[in-house]
Amino acid sequence: MALQAHEKTRLIELFARMCLIRAFEQRVSSLYREAEIPGFIHTSLGQEAVAVGVCAALRDEDWIATTHRGHGHCLAKGADVDGAMAELFGKATGLCKGKGGSMHIADPRKGILGANAIVGASLPLATGAALSSHVLGRDEVTVAFFGEGAANQGVFHEALNLAAIWQLPVLFVCENNGYAEFTDSRTMSRRESVAALGHAYGVRSAAVDGNDVEAVFAVAEDAVDGCRSGDGPVLLEAATYRWQGHYEGDPQTYKPVEEAEAWLARDPLLLARGRIEAQELSSAAELDEIVRDAEARVARAEEFARSSPYPDNAEIFTDVYAD
């Protein structure tokens, strides 16, 4: 079946956005190991297709709330790369003036309510954002990203239930990367899947291959359309894999080597690239150029972050309370 022109362009755009996240996360990983970036770092390497596929289905005015592993979601929603990198460095030019860091990166100007370091918190917060849209009559959808580990938190169940009874325009996106911190998630619940829990609360649910960016986009677009037209919340479970440890520096002794290798072979970028090449949507040279552009963009962001000042000490006392 021949693709429409805009579909050809879209796949290349999705690939390019994933390349940006890949380059960002790889560079952040190195910078953290070199002690250039302080604090805790949780990269989304291997999970790029979920962030990009879902956010491509959103409008600028739509909202996302995300997790401690949230760099990719922010970049996918349009966060400025310079500001994002500077935030991770704790610099004054960061998106949050260096006061949030990796686990709290946010940019409400782009509809990004922020990463959150409490597992499961994105769900009730996103439900609240959707409540604002609903009550104020704004044609917006909110996405809550969370991991399968969060599905064992009470707020997961509470937020699904509340969003369901109020029929709110919220899309709950579970990135099931197989591991909750150091633990195989299958050993921590006897449920069949996270998506299956949606039915228990009367929430429409779907499962998707989280490494197939086109599939993620297709199911997200359908879910977002439903949310926007007043059909209530949707729970989407995207199966993917966390390439790196829970945190940067985690030795990952708990992961079977064969399992990790099998998932590496299903690299979401390679899958997208293979599809682009097979359909002759773009040449290898052009795709290499996209990869190089992404790396160059991240290098510029790194330079911006390095050359930016730290916040003034007066910032310690600002933003505690609003006027």
Added chain:
Amino acid sequence: MSTLTERQAVRYMDAIREGIAAEMRGDDTVCLIGIDVGSSGGIFAVTRGLYEEFGPERVRDTPISESAFVGAAVGAAATGLRPVVELMFMDFLGVCFDMLLNQASKLRYMTGGLLEFPLVVRTQTGAGRSSGAQHSQSLEAIVAHIPGLKVVMPATVEDAYDLMRASIRDNNPVVYVENRRLYGRRGYLPDSDEEPLSLGRARVVRSGRDVTIVTWSRMVELSLQAAAALAGDGVEAEVIDLRSLVPLDDETVLESVRRTGRAVVAHEAVVPFGAGAEIAARITEEAFDSLRAAVVRVGAPPVPMPFSPPLEAATIPDAEAVAAGVRKAMAAS
């Protein structure tokens, strides 16, 4: 100060409702969220009539699911609504604490000021009705300890109204703590056309030269009873109603203590690590040279609230406990 115009006496609980209603009439983004706050009017009937006036979109009954609805109120506050969310008993902070401890209080700071959280968490306390240890706690010190939250505890009908309006207008998360034993107190509403009080202004309820009693919520009336009894012994106590713990009106407290040289802090909460300790420390740090005696704390002993009526009555600080605290402060030369 607002002037009294509506001459019909109303109850403290009516004043709370009227405060919410006044702001809901003036601002379509104000909404009410909580368990049974809608058509049933709330477990104490505080919100009765609001559902009928403002409808189901803005007055929302919730499941018994505090983490979800307080959390949703936080998310809604960040995105355009001004939610007033009811936490039925202050003890229930325990089931949704993350939403205040790690979310509402910190998300503004962590986003470098990009987000605002105009949110009121209405809750109530007030031991004395054999409600048991899980429905009787005054936990204001716990929330006052968290930077980013404000804590309001009205003692009078007029303040219940004014401080509710001010809390809703505030662009920060405010924990508004009612005392259910004050719900039936009668008084007069301030003029609704007037700007409400700003938060953080204490009120000198009674003037006195000998000792300063710093207090809030229901302990204000008990402190006034104590002051009346002490006056018979020739001790003139000044009584200060803080109205809010955060922000705290240090200036009014310190000015008084510098005059009287003695201070008693009286609250219903347990004494150890309570708000009284913080206020005593501030007085000691800022007015040490004026003090003629150590600051005395009056409150409940560090026990869970007992159920049995005589045990409970003996556990809650009363006017006599405040008076005893004052005598202790007076005894020190």
